[in-house]
Amino acid sequence: MCGIVGYIGPRNATPIVLNGLKRLEYRGYDSAGLAVLTPQGVQVRREVGKLHRLQALVESEPLAGNLGIGHTRWATHGEPSRRNAHPHLSETGKVVVVHNGIVENFLALREELAAEGAQFRSDTDSEVIAHLIERFLSREADLVEASRQALQLLEGSNAVVVISTLEPDKIVAARLGNAGGVVIGFGEGEMLVASDLPAILEHTRRVAFLEPRQMAVVQAHGAEVMTLERRPVPVQPTVVPWDPVAAEKGAYRHFMQKEIHEQVRGLTDTIAGRVDFEGGKVFLDSLNLTPALARRVRKIFITACGTAYHAGLVGKVLLERIARVPVEVMVASEFRYADPLVSPDDVVLAISQSGETADTLAAMEEGRRKGATLWAIVNAIGSQAMRMADGYISMQVGPEIGVASTKAYTAPLVDLYMLAVLLGDLRGTLPEAERRRLVKDLRLTPDLVGQALAREEEVMAVARAMKEVRSCLYIGRGIDMATAYEGALKLKEISYIHAEGYPAGEMKHGPIALLDEETPVVAIAPQGPWYDKMVSQVEQAKARHARVIAVATEGDELIPPIADAVLWVPPAPWLLSPVVTVVPLQMLAYHIAAMRGLDVDQPRNLAKSVTVE
Numbered sequence: 058m059c060g061i062v063g064y065i066g067p068r069n070a071t072p073i074v075l076n077g078l079k080r081l082e083y084r085g086y087d088s089a090g091l092a093v094l095t096p097q098g099v100q101v102r103r104e105v106g107k108l109h110r111l112q113a114l115v116e117s118e119p120l121a122g123n124l125g126i127g128h129t130r131w132a133t134h135g136e137p138s139r140r141n142a143h144p145h146l147s148e149t150g151k152v153v154v155v156h157n158g159i160v161e162n163f164l165a166l167r168e169e170l171a172a173e174g175a176q177f178r179s180d181t182d183s184e185v186i187a188h189l190i191e192r193f194l195s196r197e198a199d200l201v202e203a204s205r206q207a208l209q210l211l212e213g214s215n216a217v218v219v220i221s222t223l224e225p226d227k228i229v230a231a232r233l234g235n236a237g238g239v240v241i242g243f244g245e246g247e248m249l250v251a252s253d254l255p256a257i258l259e260h261t262r263r264v265a266f267l268e269p270r271q272m273a274v275v276q277a278h279g280a281e282v283m284t285l286e287r288r289p290v291p292v293q294p295t296v297v298p299w300d301p302v303a304a305e306k307g308a309y310r311h312f313m314q315k316e317i318h319e320q321v322r323g324l325t326d327t328i329a330g331r332v333d334f335e336g337g338k339v340f341l342d343s344l345n346l347t348p349a350l351a352r353r354v355r356k357i358f359i360t361a362c363g364t365a366y367h368a369g370l371v372g373k374v375l376l377e378r379i380a381r382v383p384v385e386v387m388v389a390s391e392f393r394y395a396d397p398l399v400s401p402d403d404v405v406l407a408i409s410q411s412g413e414t415a416d417t418l419a420a421m422e423e424g425r426r427k428g429a430t431l432w433a434i435v436n437a438i439g440s441q442a443m444r445m446a447d448g449y450i451s452m453q454v455g456p457e458i459g460v461a462s463t464k465a466y467t468a469p470l471v472d473l474y475m476l477a478v479l480l481g482d483l484r485g486t487l488p489e490a491e492r493r494r495l496v497k498d499l500r501l502t503p504d505l506v507g508q509a510l511a512r513e514e515e516v517m518a519v520a521r522a523m524k525e526v527r528s529c530l531y532i533g534r535g536i537d538m539a540t541a542y543e544g545a546l547k548l549k550e551i552s553y554i555h556a557e558g559y560p561a562g563e564m565k566h567g568p569i570a571l572l573d574e575e576t577p578v579v580a581i582a583p584q585g586p587w588y589d590k591m592v593s594q595v596e597q598a599k600a601r602h603a604r605v606i607a608v609a610t611e612g613d614e615l616i617p618p619i620a621d622a623v624l625w626v627p628p629a630p631w632l633l634s635p636v637v638t639v640v641p642l643q644m645l646a647y648h649i650a651a652m653r654g655l656d657v658d659q660p661r662n663l664a665k666s667v668t669v670e
């Protein structure tokens with residue numbers, strides 16, 4: 058959701074903070090601002106809308122200083138406006154705050170402060186934090202102690218960053234609960250604070266992450282970390298492998314298109330170092346999976362949101378078919394409140410690209426409360442989900458900037474496939490010959506995706522024919538039912554065309570009433586166990602005069618005569634089919650949205666990481 062950047066050091070903070078916010082734009086926002094301590098005192102610039110508007114304001118009213126903080130805001134309390142944009146100041150202006158998350162008890166705190174005579178300039182919960190800190194400052198506490206006492210009063214998940222004119226040599230940063238993280242960057246004679254890595258990586262790759270209920274005092278020469286109870290915490294910076302250049306668009310028009318094409322490299326990376334192709338074995342060391350635990354697992358509950366949930370649906374087929382383990386898949390926003398029948402012999406497996414999705418983290422906490430083993434398949438290094446889990450599998454596909462998830466969909470499919478092979482092997486439910494075949498098939502995957510990507514021109518032709526439709530149905534069966542859901546989500550979230558994924562067998566139970574010349578059907582019909590059924594599904598749709606776009610296996614002779622268009626994919630083992638069949642659907646959604654002139658990387662109302670409920 059919101060983005061935070063802070064800088065302290067010998068350089069001018071203004072361009073560093075602004076550029077850092079730009080690298081966090083993908084998180085989605087509707088206003089932005091920064092505050093810099095200048096020789097004339099604290100200067101604040103805030104603007105509604107995109108960062109280029111704030112940039113223009115700063116160019117017309119420059120500000121410079123060695124200490125600054127900035128914020129991109131995704132409105133929760135108070136509409137997007139200059140007065141509600143961060144940073145927020147205390148009454149005297151001596152305390153400046155930026156904040157991610159929701160202060161759940163802010164009304165009570167605001168009333169208490171108002172009763173003491175406080176005047177508020179905004180409708181936000183964040184401004185209350187600045188007033189609280191100033192209240193404790195006036196009671197002889199220094200900035201760190203005043204911040205600590207104020208933060209202890211806040212309820213809910215929050216990340217808070219504070220500077221003050223009274224102590225211009227430091228930034229105070231704190232993390233309460235699972236709200237967007239706080240990462241500290243260790244530069245040479247300068248330090249940074251941010252809500253996510255991309256804002257820091259061009260300056261340093263030495264970073265440390267705050268845990269919930271920790272706060273940091275950051276000065277130009279370094280940082281000290283403590284708990285909210287002021288117990289010192291050893292600071293151990295790690296070196297992050299992500300290269301800021303990798304997070305640039307390269308030759309592509311949008312991050313999303315780049316990331317679709319990165320999938321060949323991404324799948325190679327997510328397999329790398331984890332498979333012995335000669336021995337036909339899989340290794341997932343970061344999962345901490347022992348043979349005893351593998352044999353003890355009674356059931357796996359997969360929980361996730363959005364695209365990650367769709368990956369979980371594919372995971373169910375893979376884990377049940379290959380490892381013979383019962384699997385239940387539930388969206389995290391339901392799982393967290395469903396009082397699920399999870400036992401200590403079960404695993405709760407979270408899938409999350411950002412590793413910061415509030416619902417998914419809460420679902421993991423529910424699994425923890427039930428005594429389950431927690432696993433996570435995540436992409437963001439050092440994320441909450443990764444650090445909360447008993448074991449994890451990193452997607453290893455590098456930063457995914459486009460809000461619409463693509464490489465962070467196909468990577469977990471392969472990770473789940475490898476997990477199923479490993480579990481089956483350790484549980485003794487997977488014969489060696491079958492295991493060797495599955496591992497051999499895995500090796501083909503990146504190239505199969507590359508072959509599907511090579512047909513982008515054909516997909517663009519279909520996109521041109523579809524770009525004005527108002528509604529669209531995606532249908533699939535078995536392991537490709539999830540592909541239908543995912544294809545529909547891609548189209549709706551970036552092109553704003555209504556699209557619905559449906560189990561193909563369900564068409565005759567209602568949705569077929571929707572079909573006419575105006576409502577195309579995308580049918581996922583590759584060679585595999587459900588092919589014959591899907592051919593008849595295409596015929597049924599054609600009989601209702603719907604245009605049918607079929608995803609079909611190269612060489613197929615039955616489908617071209619009955620479909621209006623075909624999106625070809627190479628032959629693939631059916632257990633890996635979803636990794637390949639989703640590729641034309643990703644490109645289809647991308648090109649339709651691009652042809653409609655929409656903001657593909659930052660669709661309206663969406664954020665890359667939904668860190669609030």
Ligand code: AGP
Nearest residue numbers: 363364409410411414460461462
């Ligand atoms: C997918 O294209 C969307 N951006 C969204 O559904 C996303 O998958 C969901 O919010 C989960 O995000 P996560 O993987 O970071 O937890």
